[in-house]
Amino acid sequence: MASLDRVKVLVLGDSGVGKSSLVHLLCQNQVLGNPSWTVGCSVDVRVHDYKEGTPEEKTYYIELWDVGGSVGSASCVKSTRAVFYNSVNGIILVHDLTNKKSSQNLCRWSLEALNRDLVPTGVLVTNGDYDREQFADNQIPLLVIGTKLDQIHETKRHEVLTRTAFLAEDFNAEEINLVIEKRYFSRENNQIPGFPDRKRFGGGTLRN
Amino acid sequence: LIFFLDTGLPEGILFFGFGWFFFMHQLFKDYEVRQYVVQVIFSVTFAFSCTMFELIIFEILGVLNTSSRYFHWKMNLYIILFILVFMVPFYIGYFIMSNIQLLHKQRLLFSCLLWLTFMYFFWKLGDPFPILSPKHGILSIEQLISRVGVIGVTFMALLSGFGAVNCPYTYMSYFLRNVTDTDILALERRLLQTMDMIISKKKRMAIARRVMFQKGEVHNRPSRFWGMIKSVRTSAPGSENLTLIQQEVDALEELSRQLFLETADLYATKERIEYSKTFKGKYFNFLGYFFSIYCVWKIFMATINIVFDRVGKTDPVTRGIEITVNYLGIQFDVKFWSQHISFILVGIIIVTSIRGLLITLTKFFYAISSSKSSNVIVLLLAQIMGMYFVSSVLLIRMSMPPEYRTIITEVLGELQFNFYHRWFDVIFLVSALSSILFLYLAHKQAPEKHMTL
Numbered sequence: 297m298a299s300l301d302r303v304k305v306l307v308l309g310d311s312g313v314g315k316s317s318l319v320h321l322l323c324q325n326q327v328l329g330n331p332s333w334t335v336g337c338s339v340d341v342r343v344h345d346y347k348e349g350t351p352e353e354k355t356y357y358i359e360l361w362d363v364g365g366s367v368g369s370a371s372c373v374k375s376t377r378a379v380f381y382n383s384v385n386g387i388i389l390v391h392d393l394t395n396k397k398s399s400q401n402l403c404r405w406s407l408e409a410l411n412r413d414l415v416p417t418g419v420l421v422t423n424g425d426y427d428r429e430q431f432a433d434n435q436i437p438l439l440v441i442g443t444k445l446d447q448i449h450e451t452k453r454h455e456v457l458t459r460t461a462f463l464a465e466d467f468n469a470e471e472i473n474l475v476i477e478k479r480y481f482s483r484e485n486n487q488i489p490g491f492p493d494r495k496r497f498g499g500g501t502l503r504n
Numbered sequence: 505l506i507f508f509l510d511t512g513l514p515e516g517i518l519f520f521g522f523g524w525f526f527f528m529h530q531l532f533k534d535y536e537v538r539q540y541v542v543q544v545i546f547s548v549t550f551a552f553s554c555t556m557f558e559l560i561i562f563e564i565l566g567v568l569n570t571s572s573r574y575f576h577w578k579m580n581l582y583i584i585l586f587i588l589v590f591m592v593p594f595y596i597g598y599f600i601m602s603n604i605q606l607l608h609k610q611r612l613l614f615s616c617l618l619w620l621t622f623m624y625f626f627w628k629l630g631d632p633f634p635i636l637s638p639k640h641g642i643l644s645i646e647q648l649i650s651r652v653g654v655i656g657v658t659f660m661a662l663l664s665g666f667g668a669v670n671c672p673y674t675y676m677s678y679f680l681r682n683v684t685d686t687d688i689l690a691l692e693r694r695l696l697q698t699m700d701m702i703i704s705k706k707k708r709m710a711i712a713r714r715v716m717f718q719k720g721e722v723h724n725r726p727s728r729f730w731g732m733i734k735s736v737r738t739s740a741p742g743s744e745n746l747t748l749i750q751q752e753v754d755a756l757e758e759l760s761r762q763l764f765l766e767t768a769d770l771y772a773t774k775e776r777i778e779y780s781k782t783f784k785g786k787y788f789n790f791l792g793y794f795f796s797i798y799c800v801w802k803i804f805m806a807t808i809n810i811v812f813d814r815v816g817k818t819d820p821v822t823r824g825i826e827i828t829v830n831y832l833g834i835q836f837d838v839k840f841w842s843q844h845i846s847f848i849l850v851g852i853i854i855v856t857s858i859r860g861l862l863i864t865l866t867k868f869f870y871a872i873s874s875s876k877s878s879n880v881i882v883l884l885l886a887q888i889m890g891m892y893f894v895s896s897v898l899l900i901r902m903s904m905p906p907e908y909r910t911i912i913t914e915v916l917g918e919l920q921f922n923f924y925h926r927w928f929d930v931i932f933l934v935s936a937l938s939s940i941l942f943l944y945l946a947h948k949q950a951p952e953k954h955m956t957l
Contacts, residue, residue: 323710336764338757339699341706343714357707372771376764379692380699397533 303344304383307362308405309390310398314443318390319362334364337380360388367404374408381409386437393442402440410436515558516551523550530866531882542879545587545595549886552584553893557854560900563908564847570911577915585648588890589626592883594619599879626651633923649894653924656895659888661928663864665935668799673943675792677780683773691770695763702756705749712746803936806929842905850903857896861889898924 307315316338320328323340342358363380365373387409391398524547532543559577562568568576597618601611629651673679779785825842865885872881901912902925913921 335761337699337760339703339706341703341710343707343710357710359703370768370772372768372775375771376692376768379696379767 303356303358303385305358305360305386305388306381306384306409307360307388307390308402308409310392310395310401310405311364311366313390313392313395313398315362315364315390318388318441318443319360322360334362336364337377338362338364367401367408377408384409384436386439388439388441390441390443392444394444399442406438516555519551519554520547522554523547526550526862527882530862531869531885532878539599539879541595542599542882545592546882546886549584549587549592549890552580552587553890554858555580556584556893556897557858560850560854560897560904560908560912561847563911564843564850564904566843574911574915577911581649581915582645584890584894585645585652588652588887588894589623589648590619592887592890593622596880596883596887597622599883603877603880629654633927652891653895653898654927656891656893657899657924657928658931659892660895660899661931662935663861665932665937666939667860668795668802668932669936669939669943672792672796672799675788675795677777677785677789677792679947680777680780681773683770683777685774688767688770688774691763691767695760695767698756698760698763702753702760705753705756709746709749709753799936803933806933806936809929810926810933846904846908850900853900853903854896858893861892865889895924899928 307319309315311333316332316334317328319338319340320326323342339362340360342360344356344358346352346354346356361380363377365377369377387406389402389406391402524543527543527546531546555576559573559580562573594615597615598611600618601614630647633650633654780789824845865888869878869881869885897912898921901909901921904912
């Protein structure tokens with residue numbers, strides 16, 4: 297368990313979008329039966345075989361840091377959250393497809409996390425405005441995930457998905473739209489059929 | 505045109521617009537409004553409550569003629585009661601039922617049932633209180649108002665009591681604990697260490713699970729009852745270990761939550777210390793001393809009222825004028841001044857209570873709502889707000905000179921107003937004393953944890 301194998305990924309997003317369910321799904325391969333409020337930060341670990349099957353195969357521990365709270369929290373909560381943003385290797389931004397505001401808040405989340413890393417003095421220099429330039433030289437890979445696709449009516453899905461495609465472009469990120477729905481999982485809670493076991497974060501490679 | 509102005513519609517629209525704006529930009533800042541019904545109900549409740557206050561002001565200033573004012577009072581009252589007793593509770597039940605998956609199909613039926621239950625308890629509320637004179641029939645408007653009044657007055661007194669104590673506590677810097685940067689850094693280090701411990705334990709669990717999976721064992725979550733029994737039977741040491749580690753992880757996670765909250769608390773205190781050094785901070789500190797004296801005086805007066813079974817007969821304005829005329833010998837036109845001073849005093853009371861209530865509602869809403877329950881909570885808040893405003897009208901009667909009280913007495917019927925004031929005093933006292941106790945305990949408990957020895 298040397299620090300060489302450590303990959304730290306933040307999972308950010310508004311309250312109630314499904315971050316805890318997502319993390320639980322990724323790490324335990326099960327659906328979270330009773331989601332509750334995340335206070336502070338909850339961490340879970342997934343063992344991942346990078347470049348599986350090739351001679352360069354290496355096993356990594358992916359730490360998923362699920363940070364709770366809302367983007368409009370009091371500044372004391374934000375300062376406390378900032379302690380989790382150190383030495384991050386990747387960021388997953390989660391938004392709720394049924395709630396437009398959660399997608400709008402994503403840039404504020406990413407600014408909060410990225411600025412913390414860029415300015416080591418600990419002073420948050422941001423006026424909250426979104427600036428694409430700030431993401432241009434960002435080295436940390438971003439992944440945007442949209443949840444609760446099943447709760448949107450069939451007819452509206454196309455419109456919602458186009459909107460989120462623009463969002464992902466803004467961040468220069470990869471995008472996945474997820475359904476976290478119970479009927480996809482069999483009773484024995486085995487490995488989910490068809491769930492991608494390989495994940496690419498942003499387009500970047502996993503760096504130490 | 506005069507008739508249009510006479511109906512009070514323009515002000516109503518103004519208040520409605522304000523309520524709408526408040527809902528949109530303050531309450532539902534982070535949520536998407538999908539059910540506009542909720543927003544409409546909230547704004548309508550707010551609009552009619554404000555119209556009632558407006559009518560009080562008109563009463564004092566003598567705007568419009570008596571009969572038209574009386575008509576407006578009656579109409580407003582009926583509408584507000586209809587909203588508070590029929591519409592809002594029904595919609596609350598409807599939205600609760602919409603959230604519950606099982607009952608989603610017959611939610612209309614169940615929300616009617618819920619409303620009938622509400623009406624039953626609402627009616628029963630009137631029994632222990634001596635609020636009505638016996639000459640009123642069972643279906644009179646006074647029945648409804650009296651019960652709404654009891655609930656509203658209780659809320660008002662609870663909020664007043666807590667506010668009276670909390671206000672000086674937060675304003676005054678005397679109570680601020682001394683927090684240094686080293687304290688905060690030490691706590692943050694502990695938090696990160698705890699997270700690292702959680703991670704290392706979870707890594708062990710993940711590896712163990714992987715090994716077991718590769719060996720072909722079907723694995724359930726170790727904390728489940730049958731999983732534990734099965735693991736004992738098949739003597740797999742892996743899953744027993746996992747249970748143990750899982751328990752340790754649960755304890756560590758609880759610890760990490762505690763540390764997080766404590767760190768946030770320290771940051772908040774540090775900010776308040778910095779704020780208290782500014783000019784604004786010093787001003788609020790001074791206000792805090794002033795409010796603490798006021799708070800002590802109010803508690804004292806409430807105790808006196810209850811112990812000596814005293815109900816003030818004169819309002820502060822008339823009493824103030826009497827004092828100035830009799831003791832200070834200043835002569836002035838009593839009638840003219842009493843009208844204007846009442847207007848200002850009542851106006852201040854109304855504005856501060858509306859503002860205070862909206863701020864409290866917003867804080868409460870942010871603290872407890874989530875995207876699923878936001879509709880229900882907003883409607884509950886609208887209900888509380890309506891009842892609060894109706895009872896304010898009841899109680900404000902006391903602050904007005906007798907000539908302006910008549911219309912309230914006429915419109916609301918023969919309620920036992922004295923009872924409401926007594927009830928307010930009792931609940932205020934209880935609330936203020938328990939807040940003092942609560943804040944004392946919270947204050948004492950906190951510093952021992954973080955002071956660096």
